[in-house]
Amino acid sequence: MEYTTLGTTGTTVSRICLGCMSFGSSDWREWVLEDEESKEIIDRAIDLGINFFDTANVYSLGESERILGEALEGRREEAVVATKVFLQMREADPNSGGLSRKTIEQELEASLDRLGMDTVDLYQTHRWDRKTPIETTMRALDDAVRRGQVRYVGASSMWAHQFAEALHTSDHLGLERFVTMQNHYNLVYREEEREMLPLCEKEEVGVVPWSPLARGYLTRPHEEIDATTRGETEEHMYEHPYRDGGGQEINERVAELAADKGVTMAQIALAWLLHKDWVDAPIVGTTSVEHLEQAVEALEIDLSASDMAYLEEPYEPVEVSGHR
Numbered sequence: 001m002e003y004t005t006l007g008t009t010g011t012t013v014s015r016i017c018l019g020c021m022s023f024g025s026s027d028w029r030e031w032v033l034e035d036e037e038s039k040e041i042i043d044r045a046i047d048l049g050i051n052f053f054d055t056a057n058v059y060s061l062g063e064s065e066r067i068l069g070e071a072l073e074g075r076r077e078e079a080v081v082a083t084k085v086f087l088q089m090r091e092a093d094p095n096s097g098g099l100s101r102k103t104i105e106q107e108l109e110a111s112l113d114r115l116g117m118d119t120v121d122l123y124q125t126h127r128w129d130r131k132t133p134i135e136t137t138m139r140a141l142d143d144a145v146r147r148g149q150v151r152y153v154g155a156s157s158m159w160a161h162q163f164a165e166a167l168h169t170s171d172h173l174g175l176e177r178f179v180t181m182q183n184h185y186n187l188v189y190r191e192e193e194r195e196m197l198p199l200c201e202k203e204e205v206g207v208v209p210w211s212p213l214a215r216g217y218l219t220r221p222h223e224e225i226d227a228t229t230r231g232e233t234e235e236h237m238y239e240h241p242y243r244d245g246g247g248q249e250i251n252e253r254v255a256e257l258a259a260d261k262g263v264t265m266a267q268i269a270l271a272w273l274l275h276k277d278w279v280d281a282p283i284v285g286t287t288s289v290e291h292l293e294q295a296v297e298a299l300e301i302d303l304s305a306s307d308m309a310y311l312e313e314p315y316e317p318v319e320v321s322g323h324r
């Protein structure tokens with residue numbers, strides 16, 4: 001395993017983060033693994049040297065956190081655990097979502113309870129909350145750090161101007177600042193290169209991209225996208241503009257380079273991200289031990305400058321996707 005330092009935290013994380021959205025309950029999404037199968041993947045990840053895990057309160061409505069916590073029992077200290085807050089947890093309770101002080105305090109307690117932990121390493125805001133002033137959110141997060149319930153705070157997809165405002169607010173008020181950005185970034189979605197990634201670089205914010213394989217779009221020929229349950233049933237796969245702006249040509253070039261190098265398409269797509277200096281660790285989602293092993297092997301793939309340029313060349317700007 002290769003390791004890196006997460007942003008300015010001084011904390012060491014594996015360069016592959018295991019995404020836990022695929023663990024929990026198939027009642028939530030058809031392609032999600034249940035308890036035992038999920039734990040097999042987490043166990044194998046630990047064997048492979050992965051120490052970085054990303055979940056969220058909303059994944060399988062808490063089941064993902066519960067399973068991750070149980071899988072890490074007895075080896076909690078070695079793991080760097082990230083979870084999130086923002087998306088509404090209970091239909092009848094509007095305060096189970098958002099980033100108000102009430103939501104953050106209550107949802108954090110509930111996440112820690114499910115994880116079976118006193119402290120979570122990285123607590124991330126899942127989206128921007130237009131209803132709560134950023135100062136309120138940053139104060140509530142800072143207090144959670146003071147209480148010892150959270151070690152670092154991070155953020156997920158938003159506009160760069162919002163992220164800049166959040167960082168400025170923390171600095172101005174002497175509060176904990178966001179140390180990571182979990183954003184939507186892969187070979188067929190590169191809009192983050194315009195504003196967000198240069199901002200993160202300047203501010204020394206760690207970058208942990210979500211859907212690094214474009215939810216599977218970069219793992220098989222585009223005409224076979226619906227060949228898996230997730231490919232067939234997940235609406236986001238079709239909402240994101242992966243096929244637009246040169247996406248199909250990029251998919252074909254990924255396949256071509258994979259064949260040339262004798263590796264899989266997923267490995268080429270991940271290697272591309274791992275060669276980008278602003279990326280600390282892509283968050284890989286999988287329901288297969290074999291695919292997990294392939295992700296780790298992707299760390300060994302060397303892409304030349306001309307390979308990188310060949311993969312990137314067909315890209316054209318697409319609609320912003322993943323946040324509004």
Ligand SMILES: NC(=O)c1ccc[n+]([C@@H]2O[C@H](COP(=O)([O-])OP(=O)(O)OC[C@H]3O[C@@H](n4cnc5c(N)ncnc54)[C@H](OP(=O)(O)O)[C@@H]3O)[C@@H](O)[C@H]2O)c1
Nearest residue numbers: 019020021210211212213214215216219266285286287291
């Ligand atoms: N912050 C946010 O808003 C946000 C949004 C989305 C996701 N996330 C985080 O990011 C993580 C990953 O996201 P994701 O699952 O959407 O995206 P992903 O990693 O881009 O794609 C996962 C898909 O790729 C397939 N795959 C993975 N490795 C493969 C391989 N070697 N060969 C063939 N297929 C392969 C998986 O199928 P198999 O299951 O068959 O391997 C799965 O269908 C999540 O678990 C979550 O932690 C965060």
